[in-house]
Amino acid sequence: MGASSRSLTPSSSRSAGSRWRWWARAAISICSTRCTSYRSAAWRDQTDLRGARRGGKWELRAAGLLLCGLTVLAQAKETVGSIDFGRLVGLQIQCGAARDASAKPELRLTGADAREQLLVNGQFSGGRVRDFTRDVRYQVVPGGVVQVDPTGWVVPLANGKATITARCKEGLSAALPVVVERLQAVVPVNxxxxxxxxxxxxxxxxxxxxxxxxxxxxxxxxxxxxxxxxxxxxxxxxxxxxxxxxxxxxxxxxxxxxxxxxxxxxxxxxxxxxxxxxxxxxxxxQGMPYGNATDPTVDRIEVSPEERTMPLNGGQQLAVIAHYTDGSVEDVTRGALFEANDKNLATVDGNGWVKVFAQPGDVAVMVRYQAKVAVFRATLPLGAPVEHLPTPRNFIDELVFKKLKAVGMPPSDSCDDATFVRRVGLDITGRLPTPAETKAFLADRDAAKRDRWIDRLLGRPDYADYFADDWSALLRNKRSRATQARGTYAFHDWIRDSLLVNKPYDRFVREILTASGSVEQDPPVAWYHQVRDPNAELEDAAQLFLGTRLKCAECHHHPFEKWSQRDYYRFAAFFSQIGRKPGPQPDEEVIYHRRGNPTALNKKTQQPEKPAGLGDAPLDLSPDDDARQALADWMTSKRNPFFARALVNRYWKHFFGRGLVEPDDDLRETNPATDPELLDALAKYFIDRGYDLEDLVRTICQSRTYQLSSLPNVYNVVDKQYFSRYYPKRLTAEVLYDAVNQVTRSDSAFEGLPRGTRAVQLPDDSYNASSYFLAVFGRPDDSSACDCERSQDASLAQSLHLLNAKEIEDKLTSDQGRPHLLANDQTRGDDAKLRELYLWAYSREPNASELAAARRYLDKESAAKPAVGRRLAYEDICWALINTKEFLFNH
Incomplete structure (x- = not known):
């Protein structure tokens, strides 16, 4: 249930039979859930439906709803399909260079340190391959040349030749010749x-x-x-x-x-x-030799297999080969480090054995040896029958449905119109549709009405207000002192105006990176007021605009990436010519181009580094060239492999609740997308359409994928990655605050701003201190470029605030509030007024049982307290609605 600080005991100013009776409120609250309790596990975890009216009637109904959700989960487990591998038709042993099918199938072990990890693949009639490395018995003939343990690890014993045979319980076998040589050779250790x-x-x-x-x-x-x-x-x-x-x-x-x-x-x-x-x-x-300068070094590593479709609860042995600069190769499986990116899907031990669980999804295992990394990807399909897929509306649907078919994950049905009008309104403008808008939309019979509604939302200033709120936080539009207000207001207005005119994203970023002057002349210079040195500037720019976290590479080679300290300082050199001088107002600065060679001192080598984009060669720029212009050219180039992918992943997360890559600003080789083909297609589309943000939003929202119901079927209730249904997400602090105001007909009052200013319109973080609601519900304080600063976690403080806060009480009891106006409206009956209240909160009308329950409560309270009972009852009903998950979540 929701959270607030509304008293759960009768107020001293009211009689013992006052509307503060908890059980009555719980009954209305239960009424309004409409089975939302089983939309996802998160909903059930956060909703307590047991509060009940005396006599147990509502308690029984709540238990039924909860049981319904548990039944869906149970059915999913009982009816989960399995991969149809077909009939086992053959075994194959892979090793070393022979992992390439075209290489000679022979294992050659040279020297006492030589070791090899075998891989045994079972080949099936359906064309699929499954790991049999630990499901076979190994035999070596003649014995004494090598030893093979049950994991497929080969150790040389004596010079000579032998044959390793792997035999499975089905009776099939595979053989591999092995040669051991120079076993006694003394080789200096490197x-x-x-x-x-x-x-x-x-x-x-x-x-x-x-x-x-x-x-x-x-x-x-x-x-x-x-x-x-x-x-x-x-x-x-x-x-x-x-x-x-x-x-x-x-x-x-x-x-x-x-x-x-x-x-x-x-x-x-x-x-x-x-x-x-x-x-x-x-x-x-040997005397602790270091090695010779001419000794080969590791050039790269490869993991085998690179990817595999695995059955749920299956296993896969990995083998890691190091390629040296002299062309030689070595099995380094037992010396490599392994780490799975999702511990809920798989674990991996120190020997490279991957064990996956019964949760469908895509999981990646990072493999690291010395400073080199490689990735193994596993797809864990559900294997359920996918007989009917919706007709795709665009390329998003084509790729999502392709993935769903491949993994055997039937999607949910499309959401109904009432759900859609609320969902997309919240996602695009951050506000609830009015009852008039909802009724007009529901009455419209035009097949294109959803597309038209999306266009209407994008054409409203509310769209710019909402997305400017997010961008302002990511761009650190932070006010530490009152004298900085002019700068934060100007920067926020610039962001909003950019969105309002649909400024292309590449131009938007260029204007931030190359900003010069004062905030009055060029508002994006406010970004440089918060990121005040080349290191902070490069780290924020890379994380925000490229989805790349470079902080680690300042002091050492990035442990999960290919980026070195040299890459770090070359990127920092782009910001080395920034000059600062006092601005026209206190606490303001003027940013200018400081003439000089753009370089950054590498802390490791103590040598200057010239500017270079990630993975690119250094640039030769003159002292008069502003290196930031060169950075903007490189960053916004259509050939840049990071820029567009970072943005589309960020926007995908906004609409779907999770990115194709998570975290959404950590795009790296060792953290691949759950659907790389879709991520690449979105990035290409965004580039081809001229970095048009509104077009990207429109395309996502028009897709059938976005318009799927959040209600799971018996299969996809376990889906957490494939977008086979819409994942419910809690409203952000600002959106929830505005939504409460809409339902209760309240106006916000923020210091220095016109009354009625929405929370999503606040220009900077300074209002968090004066609004406990915004602070407790996780509005960020604009201190970092990471979206993780915004907290969406549920807490007891949130629940208490929505239930019991004086702030909420004041909104409900205001003479100008909706409960008061409805109670005093003599022109309409209670049914019409209740329908209006439900339309405000849920964008739907109450069903018959909900309407009957609310009507009974109104009648009862009116009879008990003739003077004030009806007004108090409307306040109670309104309070109950804003404390339900159907209200608190976008679904």
Whole structure:
């Protein structure tokens, strides 16, 4: 139920039979839920339907609604389909370079350190492939050449040739020749290639251990091993070399600590029987060589398989191959790190074994070895029959329905007109449709009426007001002091005006990045008042406009991305010529181009870096060139792989409640989209249409995907990624505040602004301090470029505020409020007035049972308190409606 601070006990100013009786309110509240309790698990979790009128009638009805939701979930589990693999027709063993079907199917292990992770694939008559690596028995003939454990891990035992045979319980088998050579060859250990990955795998150089800036107990390593030369210095030469003992390697302090032979704060990290332990002993015995400058380094890594369709509750073994600069390859599976991006869908252990659960979806596993990353993607289809799909209206539907068919996820039906008119009104303008608008829309029989309604909404100033509120927060339009009001007002007005005239998005961003002068001359310079140095400017610009988080790369190679410190400082160089001087008013600045070579000092190399776009070559710019113009050219180029994708993903999340990539500003190789084809298509469409924001909104809202019902069927109740239904989302703080005002017919009063100003029209964050409602419901304070600053989490404080706050009480009891006006309206009957109230709150009329319950409550209260009972009853009914999930959520 909703939240507020309205007293749950009779007011001292009213009789014991006053309208503050909780049970009556709960009954009306239950009445208005209309089965919304089972629209999603989140709704059930946040709705308490047990409050009931004496006699248990409403309690029984509420229990029925809740049971209905649980039944849907149970049916989904019982009727979930499964992937039809067909008949198993063959097995195949893959390894090393032979993972390419065209390569020679032979495993060659050279040297004592050689290891190999086998992959065994089962091939089915339906064309699908499933992992059998741990479902077969391995046999080596002749024995003694190699050992293969049940996970498919191959260890050489002696020089020679043999054949590995994998046999499954169905009787099929596959064979792989293996050659072991130079097993006794003494090969110098390379510190960077072989020793540092051990520390990374064991977690020794993580941020919570020796990898933090200050180290741990006097011993420091570079974070995740990104600086092996520094690690060598700390390990071998620091503290007079006391950590290593070449004369008796097993007694080296680092091994005694890691094996917990001596007390170690990190506990036991290494087994004396492990390959890693033996390699460390050998390295120490060899005199701790660092390696030669000519030794090959890792150029890239690949994971096999790269993607796979997996059955629910299935498993998949991964294998990781490192490609070196000299063309050689090495299996590094047991030295790599693995991490799943959604722990609700899958887990992965240290050996690369991926275990997926019974939740359909797409999951990615990031694989990292040294500074290189790769990604394995798994699709976990539901496998239900998809017999009938709606006719697509545009490319969005074509791609979404294609995905739904592929994963066996039947979509919900289309939402009804009443749901649509409210949903799209809230999503485009942030406000509820009026009863007159709703009734006209419902009465319209034109098949194109939804498209016309979308166009009407986009043509209203409310659209610009609403989206300007979001953009203002992301662009840090923050007022720290009263003297900054002129700047925040000007910037907000500029954002709103840009949206009002549908300024192309590439131009919108260019004008922000290249802004110069005072806020009076060029309002976007206000952005530079909040991001005040090149590092903050590059980080905000990259996160907001490119969907790329670069903060980590300031100090070290990005742990989840390909970006290095060099990439970071090259990007920072674009902002190196920004000059600042006092403006015409207190606390204002003038931003200007400061003549000079645009460079940024690389903290690692202590060398200047020229400006360069991410992944691009450095630019040669003259001192008179404003590097920000070059940045805008690169960023808004149609060839830029980040710019359009970041925006369409952000807008997709606005309308659907979750992005194709989550978080919506973290687009990276290791965090792929749930539907990459759709994300690319949206970005291409946005570019081809001239970066037209209104057109993008229109296209999304016109799609059948957006217009699907939020009510799940027996299959897609488990869907969290595929948009087979509309995901209900709680109204944001500003929209909810305005909606309460609309229903109760109240005006907002914000200091310094005209009475009636909507919460979505507030220019900056300063009003949060004066509005407890906005603060408690999570309005952001405009301190970062991340949308995560806006909190959509439910809390007890929110519930108490909607239920019991004096602010809500004042809106309900106002002489100019809707409850008072309805109670005193003698021209209409109660049924008509109740229908109006429901239309305001839900954009629908009450059903027969809801209408009858409300009417009985009105009659009862009127009879009990003839003078004031009807007015109090209308206040109660209005209060009950704004505390339901049907009101608090956009569905």
């Amino acid at each position: 510190f960077a290639n072989q020793i540092v990955p051990i520390f990374t795998k064991l977690g020794c150089n993580g941020g919570g251990c020796h990898g933090k800036a200050s180290g741990q107990n006097g011993f420091r390593l570079s974070l995740l091993g990104f600086e092996p030369a520094e690690d060598y210095e700390h390990l071998v030469k620091e503290a007079r070399g006391r950590r290593l003992f070449p004369a008796a390697p097993e007694h080296s302090l680092i091994l005694l600590k890691a094996t917990a032979t001596l007390p170690h704060g990190g506990g036991r990290r290494l087994d004396t029987n492990s390959m890693d332990y033996r390699l460390l002993v050998r390295w120490i015995a």
